[in-house]
Amino acid sequence: xxHRIGRVEQEINKEVTDILLKRVRDPRVDGVTIxxxxxxxxxxxxxxxxxxxSDKASDVEKAQAGLDKANGLIRRELGQRxxxxxxxxxxxxxxxxxxxxxxxxxxxxxxxxxxx
Numbered sequence: 763x764x765h766r767i768g769r770v771e772q773e774i775n776k777e778v779t780d781i782l783l784k785r786v787r788d789p790r791v792d793g794v795t796i797x798x799x800x801x802x803x804x805x806x807x808x809x810x811x812x813x814x815x816s817d818k819a820s821d822v823e824k825a826q827a828g829l830d831k832a833n834g835l836i837r838r839e840l841g842q843r844x845x846x847x848x849x850x851x852x853x854x855x856x857x858x859x860x861x862x863x864x865x866x867x868x869x870x871x872x873x874x875x876x877x878x
Contacts, residue, residue, distance in 0.1 A: 771799040773844055778810060781839045782832075790828030797857040801850060808850040811857040822856055829854040 779796045798811040814825050833852055841849045 767801050767803065767805070770805065770844075770846065771801045774801065774808060774810070774840065774850075775799045777840055777843050778836060781836050785839055786828075786832045786835065788828040788832055790824040791832060794825050794829065797859075805846065805848070806850050807853065809853050809855055811855050813857045813860050817861065826854065826856065 775796055775798070778799075782791055782794060782796070793814050793816075794812050795814070796810060797813050800809040800811070802808070812825070812829065814821060816822070833854070837849055837852055840852075
């Protein structure tokens with residue numbers, strides 16, 4: 763069963779990325795990159811993680827609002843593209859791992875500068 767969930771997650775990732783590029787015309791979602799998909803074992807709920815290039819809180823809020831607004835369109839398009847019994851409920855969440863990694867890099871850089 764885990765293999766099926768993994769395959770469905772990959773397919774959702776691919777299709778949502780394509781839908782965002784080709785079907786969603788909201789300028790708030792320009793530059794949004796899908797970084798991961800987490801699907802529950804019963805295939806009912808799906809968390810889609812995204813990142814954007816900007817670190818400003820206002821840009822993140824705009825992107826989140828745009829994704830929330832486009833949620834119905836994305837889910838409907840998924841239903842037409844993926845052949846599963848029921849399309850899961852979609853939840854979009856910001857992926858903070860990129861910012862976390864940048865913060866760690868900055869701390870390591872500072873540590874090396876103080877050792878010199």
